[in-house]
């Protein structure tokens with residue numbers, strides 16, 4: 001049996017169907033399962049394409065029905081989902097336990113009465129391909145991909161499926177579509193989601209703007225490349241990691257020859273910031289209560305649009321400093337919402353119910369903030 005590629009596979013907040021009775025050989029089932037899930041015996045949901053009756057469990061009889069079973073204290077309980085099985089989607093990443101995506105996506109399915117569930121697939125580094133294959137084999141119809149697997153997802157789709165233009169430009173994939181005919185599409189909705197949020201919140205696009213991005217990691221690089229393709233007037237990348245900065249510069253010069261791009265150390269951002277129209281903070285600085293703003297108030301001015309990709313806390317010291325200087329500000333909730341909405345549309349061909357998704361996110365964040 002192949003190694004189990006997940007540290008955990010969960011459907012948080014989703015009530016499972018009523019049990020229809022344990023199979024005659026449940027003990028055998030639990031032994032098989034326990035071996036595959038060595039260290040997480042509690043609250044792990046395993047999704048198997050499987051056996052179309054419960055009398056004899058036989059690993060070779062696949063693909064008639066889907067069963068969900070929960071493993072608690074090494075005893076398995078089997079739920080038959082059978083004919084009305086929900087369609088399964090989820091997030092592949094590591095770690096993923098604190099992700100708000102299930103709350104947002106399950107609210108969207110609920111609002112449109114789509115019989116689908118969105119879960120969390122925690123796949124440690126190096127396990128992306130095994131995880132994606134396992135989900136695909138087991139009937140999942142799509143997945144989001146997050147750290148540290150976005151590049152691996154790009155390589156996987158490049159080899160086995162079709163990439164959208166956006167994924168090809170960003171060289172990373174955050175949305176997988178497992179089509180019913182067995183084909184595979186990889187998209188990246190991060191930058192599009194960011195631009196949707198910019199449009200919704202500020203009624204602007206990046207086109208013609210002088211843009212400053214702080215950070216050159218996954219999100220910073222994606223937004224830099226996306227900016228280059230959205231005809232910004234100029235682009236500056238300020239980051240502490242010289243190597244990552246330089247690699248991004250080289251990708252940008254290759255992708256958009258002739259675009260005025262410049263990289264600089266993070267500590268010099270304060271000098272160029274006042275001349276920029278749009279400033280995007282893409283580092284995790286501000287997530288911890290003791291974090292200070294990466295830029296002082298003097299770096300901002302009225303007439304600027306300032307976005308911090310962090311959404312928890314909702315107002316970072318960075319956004320506070322920008323607001324004090326008179327800039328218009330937004331946190332990362334809009335990007336989270338809109339990248340999710342675009343994934344949702346890719347999977348279902350339905351317009352995402354933004355209000356229900358936003359409310360679910362706000363409720364979850366409020367709950368998280370409670371002591």
Ligand SMILES: NC(=O)c1ccc[n+]([C@@H]2O[C@H](COP(=O)([O-])OP(=O)(O)OC[C@H]3O[C@@H](n4cnc5c(N)ncnc54)[C@H](OP(=O)(O)O)[C@@H]3O)[C@@H](O)[C@H]2O)c1
Nearest residue numbers: 215216217218219220240241282283284309332333335336
């Ligand atoms: N709202 C959304 O939908 C959304 C989407 C994606 C990401 N995000 C947020 O954006 C942030 C970055 O995510 P990511 O995926 O880009 O992470 P990442 O790939 O790990 O990149 C993080 C970047 O921040 C820099 N950084 C980290 N700590 C720093 C510090 N103390 N001082 C200065 N720079 C620092 C890193 O520099 P080094 O290379 O030197 O480490 C790197 O450039 C996270 O807070 C994430 O939650 C939000």
